[in-house]
Amino acid sequence: MEERKIDALSPIRVGNVLFRNRIIAAPTTMHSMSNGELYPTEDAIEYFAQRAKAGAGMVTCAGVKFGDVADDGEHANWDLSVKNHRNRAHELAERIHYYGAKASMELMGIFPDGYTVSDGCSIMGSPPIGREIPISEMEKFKQGYADSAAALCELGYDAILFHFGHNIPVAQFLSPLTNHRTDQYGGSTENRVRYIAEILDAVRERVGKKMILEVRISGDEFEKGGIGLEESMKIAELIQDKIDILQVSAGMHNPKWMTWTHPCGFRPPVPNVYLAEAFKKSGRFHIPIGTLGAVDSLEEANVIVSSGKADFVSIARGFIADIDLIKKGMEGRTEDVVPCIKCMRCHDSTVYGTHFVCAVNPRAGMEEVYDRIEEEPxxxxxxxxxxxxxxxxxxxxxxxxxxxxxxxxxxxxxxxxxxxxxxxxxxxxxxxxxxxxxxxxxxxxxxxxxxxxxxxxxxxxxxxxxxxxxxxxxLIIPVPGVENAVPATSVYGKEDTVGKEVVVIGGGQVGCETALHLAKSGIKATVLEMRDALAPDASTTHRDELMVEIGKEENFVTVTGAKVVSVAKNSVTYIKDGKEESISADTVILASGMKxxxxxxxxxxxxxxxxxxxxxxxxxxxxxxxxxxxxxxxxxx
Ligand SMILES: Cc1cc2nc3c(=O)[nH]c(=O)nc-3n(C[C@H](O)[C@H](O)[C@H](O)COP(=O)(O)O)c2cc1C
Ligand code: SF4
Missing domain, CATH: 3.40.50.720 (NAD(P)-binding Rossmann-like Domain)
Known part of the structure; x- marks a missing residue:
């Protein structure tokens, strides 16, 4: 076989650690798989070990929380204060090491007791909650970071990922949007960085140079008044001497900006790379810079690394959709890598669901189980x-x-x-x-x-x-004149035939996406939905993203609580709040489901x-x- 030079697979030494390559398996919480246990279960261990087996240079596990550890209903929060939990965390690191990868653990910075950075700021887009965390609690919290880091070091982990991005609780110190403090931790960039810097110092004091400290920040929060590219670089400059790898992500954990944290179809391919590239090009950083966001193949990762846009590439969903993406890339078979459809079912299933799933990979998270139980015909x-x-x-x-x-x-x-x-x-x-x-x-x-x-x-x-x-x-709804409507499925590719105004009957995911598609093409699309919300059938995160996009579109008109009573060639009559109304349209589109x-x-x-x-x-x-x-x-x- 022709030998190919793949820069993304070239080794790189960072401090005392030699990475076999530049691909990092990004953290993905195994909440639903963990069954509420506060230690890595066998399923979770196997999930992360599979990424090491698949060839990642480092596998980031998610994650360890500290302070009052409990199942928060969304994240795997492993509690290292219990001896038996430590044993399983150690096993997790060793199962990763067995396959030649470095083991990293994400430390989850979720404040206890409803504390937030400033009074009334919101956590991850939720309604405003929380009291400003007092300095005495910040000290304890910092100690929690340091103790957990020391425990991870003892347990054989090579690295820690500090999530100081996406406006998650600790990262809220960094952003002027959420940090309204008037003490030494608020105000100027230096002040907003101060607490993060103190955490890193406290950790370094305990683990010395034995561990790689990787920090994830948002290169741009995109929201007016939030962190922009220039300020994110300034933040990174202020901490770069304390860390070993900087991972430049983007966006915030709220519906409006999650299309950047977990880039989906509303964003172009690999949309965050330009941020890491800007960091690299600035010449202001002496540590390796990582990127991530919708990188789904070794080829894409390689283009990024070989063009000098980033030193490391982290991948989450790519490995979920196809655990063999490195192998296929090495064999020159990128075309065989199963593409991730960016539906976020993996995320929603592990965070809010009952069992981890992937839309395009039924073996996801169960690779080893299926390898074991599958029988040859x-x-x-x-x-x-x-x-x-x-x-x-x-x-x-x-x-x-x-x-x-x-x-x-x-x-x-x-x-x-x-x-x-x-x-x-x-x-x-x-x-x-x-x-x-x-x-x-x-x-x-x-x-x-x-x-x-x-x-x-x-x-x-x-x-x-x-x-x-x-x-x-x-599904043809039983209303008079329904034959005047055309099914949503027959509109695609014939957008120029529907006229300037359409009415879409049915505001489920299909109806909404059809209407949004037409609205984006300059057609006024009114969606009539019987229920009081749009797209309740869509996966939670995708629905959030869809609603944000719909909100941006002037041509998209929503009428909920509307029961259609009849359809004519160029109009639809419906009842809303007991009142009959009619709406005219060049084309009436039916998206009331499938049979x-x-x-x-x-x-x-x-x-x-x-x-x-x-x-x-x-x-x-x-x-x-x-x-x-x-x-x-x-x-x-
Ligand atoms: C199923 C799933 C779970 C995730 N859980 C975490 C987590 O626990 N901690 C974290 O920092 N990021 C988490 N993320 C975000 C990823 O680490 C990554 O930042 C994001 O998915 C973008 O990378 P990708 O486009 O390669 O998926 C999760 C993502 C997914 C898809
Ligand atoms: S569930 Fe959807 S978003 Fe997640 S990896 Fe699979 S295809 Fe991609």
Whole structure:
């Protein structure tokens, strides 16, 4: 194989530590996996160890809290004050070391007792709470940092990540938006940095040069009156002698700025790199600078490192979507890396959910379990997959990877199913990338693809197994004149035919995204939603981001609590607050949901000895469910 020089994989020495490469697995809390335990559970240990096994130079675990440690309902808060907890934390470090990576732990700076930096400031975008933390408590809190750092050093960790960005509680000292103190910790940049600097000094005093201290800051908070690029550099200059690596992130932890902390489709690809680059180019820093944010492949990381824009690249979601991204990159197979669709289901599932999930990687967080329980098929079977949408394609890929002889039937002249719409929507480009990845994988795989072929039960005779993924169809609401409306799915690519004003019936995620897409193209889009909130079906973080984008769009008009009673060619009549109203439109668009093609799906069930229905034909849902069901179905054939 041709040897390629990959700068992102070149070793780098920082202080006393030699990193095998410049890729850092960014911290991702394993809250739901931790089951409320205040120590790294086996699931969490394995999750982080997998990142080391996958080739990261350093793995940042999340995380250790101090002070009054309890399950905060969102983060894995490991408590190092208990001996048995320390044992598990030690095991975590060693399981990472086993694979040749350095082990880092994030220290979570969440103030106790509802204290905040200043009176009435808000934590992570919540309503204003809290009393200004007094200096006596700050001293205790600082001591907590130092004690935890000393414990981590003793437990064999190589590094600590201090999260002083995203306007999380401790970082709120840094920002003029949240720090309104009048003592020596408020006012000038020097004063606002003072407490952070004291924490770092206290930690260094305890761990000396034995540990790498990495600090994450926001290179720009983007909000008026907040930290901008110049001030973030000034902050970094004031602490750089106390730390070893500076990680330049962006944004704040509130709905408005989370599209930067966890860049999504509303942002361009790798949108934060320019900040690290500015730090590097300024010539003001003598420590390595890291970047992160939507870096999803070794190739992207390599471009960043080799062009000198950053020395380290941290990756969170890229590893969740495809744990093999380094391996594939080394083998020159970047095209095979599963693209992250930036849906934030991973985040929402681990923070607010019941079990950690990824929309495009059903093995996420369970890699080792599946490696263990997956059984080789006894013999190569003839498998028919009906439907070339995301579920069907993924099922075909999984079945083919297991060595089966797979035929994929698609009635249209192209693959992609419901998600082809992503090609037309600027902010859905990560989903379009995923769709293109699926198509490319199917086309190059050993799969017999039959386009323009509407499968019938007769055609499936003779197959050993059938996976039915025929999807759903628009749900037509029973109101007079509904035939005058066009389904949302048929609008994409034909935006120039809908006129200047549209009414979208249904304000779920699909309706909102359709309306937003049209509004962004200069079309006035009024959404009529029966419930009192838009997009309640969207994942929490994505919904937050969507609402922020909708809020920016003058062309997007929302009418909630509106029950549609009739539709005419150019108008819709609805009842709101007991009053009947009409609204005119050049086109009326129906986004009132999808209906599973259950009956048609069932007709294929008797055709083969083994069968499974997956995705929207079971119940109209998301890529996540379709992908998971595809994996389960194929894994059992
Ligand atoms: C599932 C998930 C959990 C996260 N948990 C943490 C956390 O506990 N601490 C933290 O500092 N950042 C956390 N983050 C943020 C990531 O470390 C990273 O900053 C962010 O996801 C952007 O990187 P990416 O685009 O490579 O995902 C989390 C992100 C995700 C997706
Ligand atoms: S759940 Fe969504 S955002 Fe998270 S890694 Fe998977 S595809 Fe990306």
């Amino acid at each position: 006894q013999f190569c079977k003839k498998v028919a997959v009906i439907g070339g949408g995301p579920g069907g394609m993924r099922a075909a890929l999984y079945a083919a990877a297991r060595g089966h002889d797979v035929t994929l039937f698609e009635q249209k002249d192209h693959l992609g199913g419901q998600i082809v719409f992503a090609d037309y929507v600027s902010f859905k480009y990560p989903l379009a990338n995923y769709k293109n990845w699926l198509i490319h994988q199917v086309e190059k795989g050993p799969i017999d693809v039959k386009l323009n072929t509407k499968a019938t039960p007769e055609m499936i005779q003779g197959y050993d197994a059938v996976i039915i993924a025929i999807g759903a169809e628009p 599973a093609k259950m009956e048609e799906a069932d007709s294929f069930v008797p055709c083969a000895p083994e069968f499974a229905e997956i995705g929207d034909c079971v119940r109209a849902r998301t890529v996540e469910e379709a992908t998971r069901e595809a994996f389960y179905a194929a894994s059992n054939i």
